[in-house]
Amino acid sequence: MLLIKNGTIYTMAGEIIENGSILIENGKIKEIGKDIVAPLDVEVIDAEGKMVTPGFIDAHCHIGLFEDGIGFEGDDGNEMVDPVTPHLRGIDGINPMDRTFEEAYQGGVTCAATGPGSANVIGGQFAAIKTYGRRIDDMIVKEPLAMKIAFGENPKRVYNAQKKSPMTRMATAAILRETLFKAKNYVEKQEKAKEDPSKAPEFDMKMEAMAKVIRKEIPLKAHAHRADDILTAIRIAKEFDVDITLEHCTEGHLIADYLAEEQKPTIVGPSLSERSKFELKNLTFETPGVLNKAGVKVAIMTDSPVIPLQYLPLCAGLAVKSGMDEMEALKAITINAAEILGIDDRVGSIEVGKDADIVIFDGNPLKDINCKTVATIIDGKVVYKR
The missing domain is CATH 3.20.20.140 (Metal-dependent hydrolases)
Structure with missing residues (x-):
């Protein structure tokens, strides 16, 4: 399991969640919210101050x-x-x-x-x-x-x-x-x-x-x-x-x-x-x-x-x-x-049940020329981490 926490989540499903978290299990998005309780042994990425988007x-x-x-x-x-x-x-x-x-x-x-x-x-x-x-x-x-x-x-x-x-x-x-x-x-x-x-x-x-x-x-x-x-x-x-x-x-x-x-x-x-x-x-x-x-x-x-x-x-x-x-x-x-x-039905937004394709940025990639990718997750796997 993987937990992304404290990020500003652009779900692309109608809402932006400040200080939000995403719980990922078996390559899929299991839960999205502010106060997610996750197992103690879950891998954690702290996205505080970061922009989190669908891939x-x-x-x-x-x-x-x-x-x-x-x-x-x-x-x-x-x-x-x-x-x-x-x-x-x-x-x-x-x-x-x-x-x-x-x-x-x-x-x-x-x-x-x-x-x-x-x-x-x-x-x-x-x-x-x-x-x-x-x-x-x-x-x-x-x-x-x-x-x-x-x-x-x-x-x-x-x-x-x-x-x-x-x-x-x-x-x-x-x-x-x-x-x-x-x-x-x-x-x-x-x-x-x-x-x-x-x-x-x-x-x-x-x-x-x-x-x-x-x-x-x-x-x-x-x-x-x-x-x-x-x-x-x-x-x-x-x-x-x-x-x-x-x-x-x-x-x-x-x-x-x-x-x-x-x-x-x-x-x-x-x-x-x-x-x-x-x-x-x-x-x-x-x-x-x-x-x-x-x-x-x-x-x-x-x-x-x-x-x-x-x-x-x-x-x-x-x-x-x-x-x-x-x-x-x-x-x-x-x-x-x-x-x-x-x-x-699989990609394009951060919603429960969809593929866990998620990207974390240290800025806004549409506005900030110095913005860098912090981490890329595809099918629930961290494939890149800066």
Whole structure:
């Protein structure tokens, strides 16, 4: 058992507990309050004068798939020979021993949504994982988490270089639609086969993966920076009645009214980067605050390796500097991220029964540049202590 005592606890479940305590048992949060009576032999961390938060969640990155300082040998995020690769699973390319994992949890990031990049129209399957461990199978929170798709410049650039489709935004949308039509037909045949096995479709690994999208078991995770690409993503999701989250959403502030009307969750970033391509010309840290004030649910991402995961709270802080409410920014890297990813039953807030993923800081990581992590707990285990 582990007891954290005397801290200022930001539960992210509607309250801040001054001089509060958290009792942890078997990797879960057992009790939260002010006057917890714990066994005499319990391990104790005194968090007096410290800020205690849920472990931070990066809702979109590629940790473990683009390894640190390696180059091609560690580059496993994009299979750039076929624009439709839904059968790829991010967990098969993640190296959990890459040093970026240690840097992540030392910075307070305890969970991350990671998976294929955006070279392909359909890139493959994301997973939500803890940032501590040596075997990816033991780190999974949810897998598959979502199906990565991409609009805009990336697939255009990759396949234009190969002189093959898609070379235009029209082709990107058409290829996605064609695949969704095939997947819908595949699922319909599977349903008919329940009554008549002779109607079962011939096995297709790509369609098996896409069937999860059609059945709404997982959402599309749509890479879209430009306003028109964001709206195309929404249009196609509505056509096929599938769930979708909007990733990057760089020009989301330009269409905040439309996004509020559609009520599709957004995962904004990476904003702490250069405007490396034309579709980033309106990049600003104001985006998450504008969307939040419009009534859109917002999470903030690093898109690691674009921004290392340990700077996720810095990104949230810069959003605050650009007009976002501080508590809303903290939600964007905790409970909002968990809810958007569909893993809020386990992580994202400090509540009884949830995973004991907790971070203790000697200041406010969104406001204090000198703030340091005092301790990181993942699944009830102290994985880092300064």
